[in-house]
Amino acid sequence: MKVSVVIPCFNGEQFIEEAIASVLGQTHQDVECIVVDDASKDRSREIIQRLAAADARIQPVLLDENGGPSAARNKAMAMASGEWVTFLDADDLYDPRRIEKLVAAVSGSDANAAVDNQSVRRYPDGPHEFSGFRFLTPGKVEPFTAETFFAEEGKIDRYLRPGYMKAMIKRDWLQQQGVGFPLDMRVSEDFIFYATLFAKGMKCLGVGHDGYIYRRRPASLSQSQAVNFKSMSDAIGRFLSEYRGMVSEKSVAALTYRSTMLRRLSSFGGIEIALRQRNFAKAVRLILQSPESLLVVPPLAKRKLERLLQKGTRS
Template sequence: MVKNKLSIIMTAYNVANYISSSIDSVVAQTNQNFNLIIVDDCSTDQTQKIIRLYEKKYDWISVVCHTKNSGVSAARNTGLSMANGELVTFIDGDDWVEPDYVDHFLKIFNDEDVDMVTCGFFNQNENGKVKNKVAKRQTSIVGRDEVIKQIIKMTGTVMGYTWNKAYVRSIIEENNLGFQTDLDLMEDQVFNVEYATVARKFYLDNVPLYHYISRKGSITQKFAVENVRDVGVARMKVYKAIRDSTRKEKDQI
């Protein structure tokens, strides 16, 4: 087996109350063929102290701390620059994953010739109550048009998140893909659409393996003029990525 088949990028900012649970869920993975890169975006609480303790304890955990708060997109980009796995995925530092989260991705990438694999998720509040319906397991292999349709949908088990997907790192690097640092919202949807336009086949699976915790006061819970602007800019970037991809395909015919 290739060492560190999967690189997990965990971003953190002032999540001292939650980060241990998140890391512990990664430690408990049934498949250990991965490394964990934790990027702290200049936390002002005890987050850095906690993640440094984990870094000392486990040789497969690497920590990098921003000296200036730069946002989640910049943190993910830092993680991508450090990733050495053949595959890459993302976890938010206040969420957690099921024990077979890693094994799910590695098994499907090993068995199928695809460029992205997804999983389902539990959308929970801080008290642990699950807000979304978990449907009967369904899997499918789809092309670009269908996966983009699923990514930009506001419902379903695919959507624009990065933490329920694993990617081929070489595709990201060869196409200079990264997260838009001028967006605080929907930056993950833009990244996913741009990735989809340069990838080929996608394995969609709704088995719920990620626990997304909706917390009061998070940026996605707030409504502000800046957020409206971000949504507009993100939609334009999504449209441009799809349009450019369509033109490129027509030129190749």
């Protein structure tokens, strides 16, 4: 089974070579690696071209104008020749057996997609901290349903949302659906992509193996983070406006709850920034404008407690 791996890259000279190497070093060798340079301003293009000249499995796509990760992924998916297509962010990595495990899971099944777990680590070379998806059972291959996807998407906890997953999808089925990553979004475009596929009947298997290495960068509280929370809430509303009738009422309820909490997080983020800046008048004004934002404090406190307990267990 040939598998096409899609890597969008923008100004990734520090990590793109390592990402490509993790694809070429797979135990399943029948791969093509489509690397889309999204008009980088650094040495990314030079690195990609050098690597492509040394290995025919690398297909470089060099864009003259920056279109964002959605456009880059869509371009690569359109030219993929593998029976299956999957994804890798330029600053992340694959475990050497990732594709082998995914291919083994779908072989002989009627599934048109498979998703594995993610080893969450600190960028660039931190150790494994935890497995990102709690809905996957270690060592097992089980159905991963639309119901589970939307239920997990609705939760507020320390784990990754399933919208972060990097599924392996059967290419001909994907093309028949006519679904791509939304070009007008820079936040939650992955969620919209997978949610739409599930609404259209994607049959997905969950593989309990940490095949994808997700390297987190330190995040600082900022106004942009609050804006992102609102954008994520808007993305859920956008999906429900189009596909509400194609998902269960349980799924609608889970997504509605998540959307509400994201809006509260957006408001609370502005309050927390004001408090850290000791701008108490602004903080009070924001609280009066959105008193419901304080309802997110218990979930946030719970997440912080879980982190402390995890650190204590490791030490």
